[in-house]
């Protein structure tokens with residue numbers, strides 16, 4: 278993954294470390310999914326979790342067992358996706374656990390953005406060529422940090438709906454094109470077809486924080 282994202286050794290090493298942490302987060306999320314109590318009544322589903330405090334303290338314990346201390350994170354910050362530092366890891370554990378819990382029961386017409394599961398706006402996608410009846414077209418397969426994915430048109434800002442191809446600033450690094458919407462400022466990293474999507478939002482979030 279780091280080969281697709283980074284151009285410098287330092288970036289590659291840091292990102293590899295982060296992706297190792299992500300493997301641990303997946304283990305914790307899998308172990309917590311049975312604990313999630315939620316009803317699928319309105320989006321984002323994360324706001325319908327009835328035992329968020331319990332989840333937070335279970336996730337905290339699991340992170341602490343692995344030497345990651347989390348302090349002073351509110352339930353509201355987790356639900357809104359605004360927790361920072363190690364709180365961000367806690368937020369990721371809860372989002373991944375929630376997605377694992379509900380993925381089999383999502384309606385096929387669930388919206389693409391913001392994420393119907395965890396409420397975040399997408400920051401990562403993979404370019405895909407799909408065959409139509411007559412023409413092939415390029416679309417973007419969005420990947421949320423929680424694991425949810427959905428497809429949108431190639432030039433379509435997932436925040437403000439901008440579809441004007443001229444109204445995006447582009448910046449290419451590695452195999453990813455970063456597209457900043459000139460109307461709302463939202464940045465999304467879109468990888469070439471073939472790049473694995475599951476860990477992509479982690480890597481892109483890291484890269485965006487590097488040049489932010």
Ligand SMILES: [Zn+2]
Pocket residue numbers: 372392393394395396397421422423424425
């Ligand atoms: Zn999500």
Ligand SMILES: [Zn+2]
Pocket residue numbers: 434435436437438439458459460461462463
């Ligand atoms: Zn926009």
